[in-house]
Amino acid sequence: AMSLYSHAFSGNPLRSGPHKTPESVTPESAFLKLKTLFSADRHESHIPNFKVLPFRKGKPLAGAVSGPRWRLGWLNFHEFLGHFGNPPRSVPSEDDFVYLGFNHEDDAVYWAVDTSEEGGGLSDELGAKQLCFVELRTLMVATDWTEAKSMAELAVAGHAKSLLEWHNTARFCGHCGSATVPVEAGKKKRCSNESCKKSIYPRLDPVVIMLVIDRENDCALLSKQSRFVPRMWSCLAGFIE
Template sequence: MLFSYSSSIITNFFSKTLIRPHSSHPVLLCTMSLNSHAFAGNPITSRTAKSSDPFSPQSAFQTLKTLLSTQSHDPISPDFKILPFRKGRPLTGSNQPNWHLGWLSLGDFRAFLEKSEVGLSENSLVYLGCKYEDDVVYWAIDVSEASELVSEFGDRQFCFVELRTLMVATDWADSKAMGELAIAGHARALLEWHNAARFCGFCGGKMVPMEAGRRKQCSNELCKKRIYPRVDPVVIMLVIDKENDRVLLSRQSRFVPRMWSCLAGFIEPGESLEEAVRRETWEEAGIEVGEVVYHSSQPWPVGPASMPCQLMVGFFAYAKSLEINVDKKELEDAKWHSREDVKKALTFAEYKKAQETAASKVEQMCKGVEKGQSLSADFNVESGELAPMFVPGPFAIAHHLISSWANQVVMNGTLSNL
């Protein structure tokens, strides 16, 4: 099963059916809600609740402080579940064909920590959210300094797995697995932000967690500067030559061989999203852009720790000029690609094979028998031949932009702009 926007093979998870204007034939509509993208659609509630609500960050935090101060092991309501992270990697288990997050009860986590030199305090745990229907509050914690826990968890067939590996390993038709991925991404973003924001940028004082880790405040009584979790907005755009029915795709030197993708760039201060699209396209490819149309957005918590969570904001950008002038400092190459070539790229890339390979790797890691399989290996077609080109998999918003255009997916009830 190939994961591209082809009407015969796309999963229901990614699409729904509408009627093409002036036609009785159904077409596929990319679901523009956050649930259509990896790392979005977090299933645990993180809403602002009344302080008296036992599931609220304030109430849950007070309960946590009481439990830790009394060393109580009595059952509590709501229940507390903890997800440990090490160097940005969540604790993970695997029951083929799916991986799962390594949630621990507060009691079990305490038992693990007793064998390490790492202490447990209320400020080391970060509130993630809750599930009212299950009577559970979820927390995350960074245990990077407790290296001995790696073997302790390994004895239970748990391991710390890179989030990018889990991203590729996720079965895109499995809504529960996609929810787990979203939770892991949210938790990693919060923990990396806590690690990066240790000191006040105004006075240099120590920053301390507040509101169960949902914000931080300077400990200097003369400052008390508040800061909140950081999000770095990025525009990502598919540049379209409407007259010649083709799109501009680019390569960066860090890409695996034969992979092409959309242009992208960070938004500068005082700049609108549309202005950023036009500026980045001109700077990187020398193409002048006119109309800019919003497509969808995606949280992206798998970047460097210095940018704990990027928000990818996707657009279709319509070219006003066609001559390419590549900025070699930014790109290795950029070329126009016909709709036919792009459809072939989507058909040839065996995303399902990549997902199964990554899932197998996660299982091996959890069993302690990792064989070092490369997730950046070339995608092969079923015949064994190499595809001439391929684009990022369904875990990336670039795939959704490209496949929506290639297959003329309905947006806002019209196909006219595609």
């Protein structure tokens, strides 16, 4: 049953704002810890509570749990490196990690990493855990909208996907054309040209969706695009321009 009072991809439980995040887990301090983990003395450092969500070609890692329910395939830092960071695969660096936020419930810092470049298949262990890369819309239709945990996971995955997509497309400065580099743990980017240094922020696309109803005649106005499969209709939706 669909509740019209909940919205898919909303209600992200992760916090990333400067006033909502404890000092020790701000993007900057979390990124410093991440850097230490990648440095040579990583075994000596305290292992922070990091949860990493790998993506491939826009699809998050996910798997089924009891019955029809699903969960995102969060890995801890070492699990992630074990599955995705071993030669001959290209080893990810701290700059590949995008900060998603901090969760007060489990005291963990959440990250997303695009592993599309890495190209290899999924490791046997991940396959054995029944994890695979799944389209977000597939997860959305598989979600019980009354189950808060799945709705929260969907919101986190949606946020992560949009951030990673933005990192993929905002590769060059719109002002001078030089390459951009991630800063503040991927929360923004900056032009690498020293005389420009323009800051670039994630793109927000305001969109709207609505259901127009005719109460008197008990019907609704739906639309159909030429690319839709047969029998598929949708509410009116689009960008706000």
